[in-house]
C-alpha cells in the first residue's frame with residue numbers, strides 16, 4: 692500500500708536547515724549509497740511529491756545562476772505540489788502545482804497521481820507536521836548528519852510517537868526509518 696513518507700536529512704539536534712535556510716552543513720557531507728534507505732531506491736518508489744514554498748525556493752536558488760538561468764534541471768519526473776499562498780518562481784518544464792488547498796485535498800490528489808507508489812513530503816518540518824495532524828503521515832526517514840546547529844528550521848515541530856523499523860550507518864550519516872504510531 693502506498694505510504695506517505697517524510698524523507699529528509701537532519702542534524703543530530705533536529706534541524707533540517709539553518710535559521711537562514713542554509714544547507715551548508717549537509718551539502719559538504721557524503722551519504723551512503725547502499726542499503727534499504729538509499730535515496731535512489733527510495734525515489735524509484737515515489738509517485739508524487741510535495742514541499743513548502745521555502746524548500747521549493749531553496750531548490751530554485753540552488754539550480755539557477757544570478758541571471759535566473761537554470762544551471763541544473765528540475766530533478767523529479769513525478770508531479771510536485773508546492774504549498775504556498777503566493778506566486779512562486781517559474782521553472783519551465785517542471786511538473787509543478789502551486790497550491791493553497793488543504794492538506795487532505797492535496798494528499799488525495801497526490802494519491803490519485805501516484806499510481807500506487809509512495810508520496811514524498813520533502814519538507815519543511817511543519818508541512819510534514821500538517822500531514823501528521825491529519826493522520827496522513829506514515830513514515831519518517833531521516834539521515835542524521837554528525838553535526839549540531841543549536842537553532843534552525845525544525846525537523847518535525849510536533850509531538851509524534853514513532854517506532855524505529857531500521858537504522859544503520861550510511862556514509863557519514865546514521866540512516867533511520869520510523870513508522871508513525873497512531
Ligand SMILES: NC(=O)c1ccc[n+]([C@@H]2O[C@H](COP(=O)([O-])OP(=O)(O)OC[C@H]3O[C@@H](n4cnc5c(N)ncnc54)[C@H](OP(=O)(O)O)[C@@H]3O)[C@@H](O)[C@H]2O)c1
Nearest residue numbers: 700707708712743744745746749774775776813814815844
Ligand atoms: N535537510 C533536508 O534534507 C531538507 C529537506 C527539505 C527542506 N529543507 C530546507 O528546510 C527549510 C524549510 O523551510 P521552512 O521551515 O520555512 O518550510 P517550508 O515548508 O519549505 O516553507 C514554509 C512555507 O510554505 C508555505 N506553506 C506551508 N504550509 C502551507 C499550507 N498548508 N498551505 C499553503 N502554504 C503553505 C508557506 O509559504 P507562503 O508564505 O508562500 O504561503 C510557508 O511560509 C528550507 O530551507 C529547505 O531548503 C531541508
